Amino acid sequence: MPGIIAAFHELDSAVHAIEDLRRNRFNEITVYTPTPRHELEHALEPPPSRVRIFTLVGGLAGATFGYWIAIWASRYWPIVVGNKPIASWVPYTIFGFEVMVLVGSLSTVFALFALSRVPRLTMTVGYDPRFSGGHFGVWVMTTSERAREVGDLLRKHGAVEVRHEA
Amino acid sequence: MATAAPQYPQSGQRPNIPSATVRLPAVADYEQVDREIIGTLRPTLGWFALLGTAVLCLLIGISAWMYQIYSGLGVAGYHPPVMWGVYIITFVFWVGIGHAGTLISAILYLFRAGFRTSIYRCAEAMTVFAVMTAGLFPILHLGRPWKFFWLIPYPNWRLIWPQFKSPLVWDVFAILTYLTVSSTFLYIGLIPDIATLRDRETNPVRKAIYAALSLGWRNSDREWRHFTRAYLFLAAFSTPLVLSVHSVVSFDFAMALVPGWHATIFPPYFVAGAIFSGLGMVFTIIIPIRKYFRLQHYVTLNDLDAAAKMCLFTSMVVGLAYLTEFQVAWMSGNKFEQEYFWNRVFGQWAWAAWIMLICNMVLPLSLFSQRLRRNPSWLFILSLFINLGMWFERFVIVVPSLSHEFEPWQWGSYAPTWVDYSILLGSFGWFFMWFLLFIKQLPVMAIAELKEVVPPKMRHAHGAAPHPGGSDPQVTGGEGTGGRAPRTA
Numbered sequence: 001m002p003g004i005i006a007a008f009h010e011l012d013s014a015v016h017a018i019e020d021l022r023r024n025r026f027n028e029i030t031v032y033t034p035t036p037r038h039e040l041e042h043a044l045e046p047p048p049s050r051v052r053i054f055t056l057v058g059g060l061a062g063a064t065f066g067y068w069i070a071i072w073a074s075r076y077w078p079i080v081v082g083n084k085p086i087a088s089w090v091p092y093t094i095f096g097f098e099v100m101v102l103v104g105s106l107s108t109v110f111a112l113f114a115l116s117r118v119p120r121l122t123m124t125v126g127y128d129p130r131f132s133g134g135h136f137g138v139w140v141m142t143t144s145e146r147a148r149e150v151g152d153l154l155r156k157h158g159a160v161e162v163r164h165e166a
Numbered sequence: 167m168a169t170a171a172p173q174y175p176q177s178g179q180r181p182n183i184p185s186a187t188v189r190l191p192a193v194a195d196y197e198q199v200d201r202e203i204i205g206t207l208r209p210t211l212g213w214f215a216l217l218g219t220a221v222l223c224l225l226i227g228i229s230a231w232m233y234q235i236y237s238g239l240g241v242a243g244y245h246p247p248v249m250w251g252v253y254i255i256t257f258v259f260w261v262g263i264g265h266a267g268t269l270i271s272a273i274l275y276l277f278r279a280g281f282r283t284s285i286y287r288c289a290e291a292m293t294v295f296a297v298m299t300a301g302l303f304p305i306l307h308l309g310r311p312w313k314f315f316w317l318i319p320y321p322n323w324r325l326i327w328p329q330f331k332s333p334l335v336w337d338v339f340a341i342l343t344y345l346t347v348s349s350t351f352l353y354i355g356l357i358p359d360i361a362t363l364r365d366r367e368t369n370p371v372r373k374a375i376y377a378a379l380s381l382g383w384r385n386s387d388r389e390w391r392h393f394t395r396a397y398l399f400l401a402a403f404s405t406p407l408v409l410s411v412h413s414v415v416s417f418d419f420a421m422a423l424v425p426g427w428h429a430t431i432f433p434p435y436f437v438a439g440a441i442f443s444g445l446g447m448v449f450t451i452i453i454p455i456r457k458y459f460r461l462q463h464y465v466t467l468n469d470l471d472a473a474a475k476m477c478l479f480t481s482m483v484v485g486l487a488y489l490t491e492f493q494v495a496w497m498s499g500n501k502f503e504q505e506y507f508w509n510r511v512f513g514q515w516a517w518a519a520w521i522m523l524i525c526n527m528v529l530p531l532s533l534f535s536q537r538l539r540r541n542p543s544w545l546f547i548l549s550l551f552i553n554l555g556m557w558f559e560r561f562v563i564v565v566p567s568l569s570h571e572f573e574p575w576q577w578g579s580y581a582p583t584w585v586d587y588s589i590l591l592g593s594f595g596w597f598f599m600w601f602l603l604f605i606k607q608l609p610v611m612a613i614a615e616l617k618e619v620v621p622p623k624m625r626h627a628h629g630a631a632p633h634p635g636g637s638d639p640q641v642t643g644g645e646g647t648g649g650r651a652p653r654t655a
Contacts, residue, residue, distance in 0.1 A: 009623055010622070010623045010624050010625040011622040011623065011624060012624050012625050012626055013625045030386050030387060030388070031386065031387040032384060032385050032386055032387075033385055033387065033390065034196055034362070034385060034614065034617050035196075035358075035614045035615070035617035035618045036390040036393070036394055036614075036618070037618075037622070040387060041387070041391075044387055046387065046388075046391055049391050049392045049394075049395040049396075051392050051395040051396050051399065052395060052399065055399045059403075066339075069319055070330040073319060073327035073328070073330060074330055074331075076327060077326060077327050079329070081329065081331045082331070084331065088331060091330070091331055091336070092330060094336045094339065094340070094410075094414060095330065095336075095339055097406075097410060098339040098340055098343040098407075098410070099339070099343070101343055101347060101403045101406070101407045101410075102342075102343045102346060102347065104399075104403055105346070105347045105350055105351075105399075105400055105403045105404075106346075106350070108396050108399045108400055108403075109350055109354060109396065109400075111392070111396065112354065112392050112393060112395075112396035113381070115388075115392045116388060116389040116392045116393065117388075118381040118382055118383060118389070119381035119382055120381065120382025120383075120384070121382060122382070127384050129365030129366070130365075131384070131385050132358070132361050132362040132364075132365045132366075132385050133196060133197060133200055133362070133365065133366075134195060134196035134197045134200075134623070158625055
């Protein structure tokens, strides 16, 4: 879908523009920012990230596997050491813990990539290298009929550049 | 080289700065952060000289190792009863060095300690390279190093599995997990900065490499939302992990019935020592970097002051552990323990113990002085003493215990050979080679996080915003996410 990309040099201008866009029922907004800012989050009001679900499931799966591999291998090749039980849960907590951290962390990274849709082979239409520098970018998906309205609104709030991207 | 550094306040009279409100007064805007941090990536003659020295040290170490593989472990100075020597000492030393990186990047992140912002990237890289170095030593210590993978549990034709009650297998799991998680943590934090490099790079080859490494990162609100959560969870995982790893390393000793080793104090004692030694190495690295790249206005005296306070605290914990060991031996009524601890400070290895005590307990007390905490030259010199003292701490743990066990007829001595020293030198070469390569390919400071501390440009001053839309925008200048923790989720 075509849209409008605007570059802002000031944070408050970008925030005001987003608020005005949402007030005018433009909800397909993507914001580019060199660093995460609370102000932009407040303006966008995004849903909670689902990364935590992956973290929880990965951590639980890892802990289960860590205990299981130690207990299973000990029973498969039973050798009594130090008069301790074949499957000694106390030292095996080390494996439960370490594998929980390992799998939980890797699941978290997987979730970050999957939910953020990276790796990405091509840059999204509208992205500008300035958005990793000192500028804030606001991308609005809109129909060509409302493009002029969006452009005017963004300029009113101080966008240093407004472009129509197909 | 970096561009000329602007003037920054060198005030020596700001005693207790709340670290959560750290600001960088000499950094005007985001563009300055990009310009100055990316400016550090240009190679210089001095850098090539240092890299050449590191590679030379590494080659010496590799040569010695090849000689050892050819001749057998006997050339390494092992002599019954001392069958653990420089390799295990250096293994524990490098694992310990790695701990401060995770402390600074993860634990201080969770505690919202603002002074970590400018130093954590270096500390994280240091962690990864230190653990990479440490991981080599158990392999170097093997008679048949090419069989090291037998410690990893996998289905195999031998139909045998590792002994899961062995501390050596615990080590494998702990160290590999630590290496994987700390590398991941480092890389995830780097992605936005690599994207910045990608967008600024003009050389097409380097640009393509940065584009691949940045995974197409665009700094969109969706990416940041998930990034901040993922970063928080990785920090939350890393925090107990860092405590567990050196506890597990300490079990290598504490599980044995050797005088001086068989003590329940070992896990906290090792963890405190590891963080202390890592902070020493952070000073050794960060102080030359801030001077060489003229980044004093990023790593301010306030930051060094705060880190020095942590160093002082961990030194006192370590000192308390040293003294507690003596107290426990004295009160235990166990004559072997008592004899061992008497021997530690007055016996054959007394010189090593006194180096340890002076470097780790006495000299860091100087950090009670605010003037010295804010003196980079002193911090650098002190850090060298700390590195030395912490290596000798591990020497004191390993060698005197093994050489002075229960029966006098068992007692022996130990002298490292040129092979041990060469491999020790090689480990420093390996570590610094990676670190030097890192600082010229990737930013030494976290660009995106520094920008959180720098106030963004505002069209209207706070409190006087003529908002065209009419509502209160609730925009407050200079309010970052306070360390990447979003409001939602």
